[in-house]
Amino acid sequence: MSDDDSVRTRAERGPERRGAATDNMSDRTMDAEQPEREPERGERGGLVPGIFKGLATTARAMVTPSHTAEYPDVLPDLPPRSRGTIALLEENCTSCMLCARECPDWCIYIDSHKETLPATTEGGRERQRNVLDRFGIDFSLCMYCGICIEVCPFDALFWSPEFEYAETDIRDMLHEKDRLGEWMATVPPPPALDPGAADAAEVTALSKPVRPGRATPPAGRP
Amino acid sequence: MSLLEVVVRSVVVLAAFLVLPLLVGQTEHKVMAHMQGRLGPMYAGGFHGWAQLVADGVKFAQKEDVTPREADRWVFRLAPAVSLVAYLVALSVLPLTSGVVGADVGAGVLFVLAAMAVGILGPLMAGWASANKYSLLGGMRAAAQLLSYELPMVLAAASVALAAGTLSLSGIVEQWHPLWLVWQLPGAVVFLVAAVAELQRVPFDMPMADSEIVFGPLTEYTGLRFAFFLLAEYAGIVVMSLLFTVLFLGGWQGPFAAALGWLWTLVKASAVAFVVIWFRVAWPRLREDQLQRLAWLVLVPLGLAQLAITGVWVVLTT
Ligand code: SF4
Numbered sequence: 001m002s003d004d005d006s007v008r009t010r011a012e013r014g015p016e017r018r019g020a021a022t023d024n025m026s027d028r029t030m031d032a033e034q035p036e037r038e039p040e041r042g043e044r045g046g047l048v049p050g051i052f053k054g055l056a057t058t059a060r061a062m063v064t065p066s067h068t069a070e071y072p073d074v075l076p077d078l079p080p081r082s083r084g085t086i087a088l089l090e091e092n093c094t095s096c097m098l099c100a101r102e103c104p105d106w107c108i109y110i111d112s113h114k115e116t117l118p119a120t121t122e123g124g125r126e127r128q129r130n131v132l133d134r135f136g137i138d139f140s141l142c143m144y145c146g147i148c149i150e151v152c153p154f155d156a157l158f159w160s161p162e163f164e165y166a167e168t169d170i171r172d173m174l175h176e177k178d179r180l181g182e183w184m185a186t187v188p189p190p191p192a193l194d195p196g197a198a199d200a201a202e203v204t205a206l207s208k209p210v211r212p213g214r215a216t217p218p219a220g221r222p
Numbered sequence: 223m224s225l226l227e228v229v230v231r232s233v234v235v236l237a238a239f240l241v242l243p244l245l246v247g248q249t250e251h252k253v254m255a256h257m258q259g260r261l262g263p264m265y266a267g268g269f270h271g272w273a274q275l276v277a278d279g280v281k282f283a284q285k286e287d288v289t290p291r292e293a294d295r296w297v298f299r300l301a302p303a304v305s306l307v308a309y310l311v312a313l314s315v316l317p318l319t320s321g322v323v324g325a326d327v328g329a330g331v332l333f334v335l336a337a338m339a340v341g342i343l344g345p346l347m348a349g350w351a352s353a354n355k356y357s358l359l360g361g362m363r364a365a366a367q368l369l370s371y372e373l374p375m376v377l378a379a380a381s382v383a384l385a386a387g388t389l390s391l392s393g394i395v396e397q398w399h400p401l402w403l404v405w406q407l408p409g410a411v412v413f414l415v416a417a418v419a420e421l422q423r424v425p426f427d428m429p430m431a432d433s434e435i436v437f438g439p440l441t442e443y444t445g446l447r448f449a450f451f452l453l454a455e456y457a458g459i460v461v462m463s464l465l466f467t468v469l470f471l472g473g474w475q476g477p478f479a480a481a482l483g484w485l486w487t488l489v490k491a492s493a494v495a496f497v498v499i500w501f502r503v504a505w506p507r508l509r510e511d512q513l514q515r516l517a518w519l520v521l522v523p524l525g526l527a528q529l530a531i532t533g534v535w536v537v538l539t540t
C-alpha cells in the first residue's frame with residue numbers, strides 16, 4: 001500500500017516519473033491478461049526422457065573436474081590488474097597531496113614538513129624539499145576506486161593483488177607507509193603493451209613531422 | 223549353534239551394521255558433491271575428508287538431548303531405536319555369500335519385509351509423540367507413503383519368490399539365472415522405486431520435506447537421537463541395496479562365485495546404493511498427490527502384471 005502511494009506522489013512530481021509509473025501499470029495489466037503459456041508435453045521432451053536427462057546431467061557433472069578454489073591451501077592465481085591493495089613507493093612521493101584531495105572518501109592521511117637543503121655550490125641558492133612524515137590509507141573507508149593511483153603524477157601509488165590483510169577490528173585497517181611500502185614487493189610488473197596499442201604520447205609527439213616554417217612573416221608584423 | 227557362535231555372528235552383524243551405513247553416507251557426501259560440481263568434505267581425517275562422518279558423530283554426541291515438554295516422553299525417546307533396530311534385524315538375515323549369513327531364516331523374504339515394516343513405526347512414533355504440528359504432518363505423510371509403497375514392494379518380492387519357488391533368500395540366489403534380469407525387470411523397477419519411497423529419500427522425501435514441513439518427524443530431535451535417525455536412513459539404504467541384490471541381481475552369483483561371492487554381493491549392492499544416491503541428486507521432490515498416483519496407478523498394476531507373468535511362466539514350465 002505504502003509502495004503504491006509513494007509511486008503516485010513521485011509520479012505527480014514530473015512527466016518523466018509519470019511515464020514510468022504508467023509503463024509499470026500497463027505491464028501489470030498485460031501480465032494479468034496473458035498468463036504464461038504452459039509448455040506442451042512434447043516441447044518439454046516428455047516425462048521419461050526428462051528423468052534420464054536429469055541422471056545424465058548429474059553423471060556428467062560428476063566426472064567433470066570441479067572448479068572449487070581451494071583457497072587457503074592453494075593461493076588463487078589473480079590477474080595482474082587485480083585491485084587487492086594499494087602500495088606506496090615512498091621515494092617517488094613528493095607529498096603533493098593530490099591523492100589525498102582527490103580521494104572521494106578522504107581516507108588518505110598525509111603529514112609532511114619542509115626541509116632546507118644547503119646550497120651545493122658557493123653562492124648558490126638553498127633549496128627546499130618536502131619530507132613525508134606520514135602516509136596512511138584507511139582501508140576500512142577505502143572503496144578501491146583507484147582514483148588516488150590514477151591521479152598521482154609521480155607514480156608513487158600502485159595496485160597490488162595482495163588481499164590477505166583482514167583484521168579482527170575495523171580500527172586496525174588504517175595502514176601506515178611502512179606497511180604500504182612492504183606491499184611494493186607484491187606489485188606485478190606492468191603488463192606488456194598490446195601489439196595494436198597506440199604509441200605512448202611522447203613517442204607520438206616526437207615522430208610528428210616537423211612543421212615547415214613559413215617563408216615570409218605575415219604582413220603587419222615586424 | 224553354540225553360544226560362542228551366536229556371539230560371534232551377532233558381533234559381525236553389528237560391526238557391518240555400524241560400518242556399512244557410514245560408508246554409504248561418506249559416498250553420498252562425495253558423490254553428491256561431485257555431481258553438484260563441488261568437492262565435498264576435504265579436511266576431516268586428512269585424506270579427502272574420509273573421517274567426516276566420524277567427526278559428525280562426535281559432534282552429535284556432544285549436543286544436548288532435548289525432549290520437548292509436551293512430548294510423549296517414552297514414545298519420543300523410543301522412536302529412533304525402533305527404526306534403527308528394525309534394520310539391524312533385517313540385516314542379520316541377508317546372505318553375504320553362499321552359507322555366510324547372520325542367521326539363516328527359512329522364509330527370509332517374509333522376515334526382511336516384516337522387519338522393515340516395523341522400522342516404519344519409527345517415523346510414525348516420532349511424528350506423533352513430538353507434539354509439533356510439522357512433526358505430525360510429516361508422520362501422517364510417512365504413514366500414507368509407507369502404506370502405499372509396501373504393497374508394490376511385496377508384490378515385486380513375491381514375484382521373485384514365486385519364480386524361485388522358495389521364500390529363502392539364499393534359495394532365491396541359488397535359483398537365480400541371468401535371464402531373470404530381463405524377465406523380472408518390471409518387478410525390479412517397481413521394487414527399486416518402492417524401496418526409495420520406503421527409505422523416504424528424494425524424490426520421495428515428502429515426510430521430511432525440509433522446505434515444506436521443517437524436517438517432518440525429526441523436527442524436534444537433537445543430538446544422538448537425531449543421529450540415530452540418520453544412521454537408520456543409511457542403514458536402510460544398505461539393507462535395501464543388499465535385498466535388491468539378493469532378489470534381482472543374483473547376490474553372489476558371478477565369475478569365481480565360490481571364492482569371490484562376497485565381493486560380488488558387495489559390488490552389486492554398492493552399485494544399487496550408488497543409484498539410490500544418484501536419484502537424490504538428479505531429481506526434484508514429488509508432490510504428495512503425485513506420490514499416491516504413482517503408487518496406485520503405476521506401481522501396483524505393474525507389480526500385479528509382473529506377478530501374473532511370473533505365475534504363467536512358472537505354471538507353463540513346470
Ligand atoms: S582507492 Fe579511492 S577511496 Fe581508496 S584511497 Fe584511493 S582514492 Fe581513496
Ligand code: SF4
Nearest residue numbers: 093094096097099152
Ligand atoms: S599524489 Fe602521489 S606524490 Fe602526491 S602525495 Fe599522493 S602519492 Fe605522493
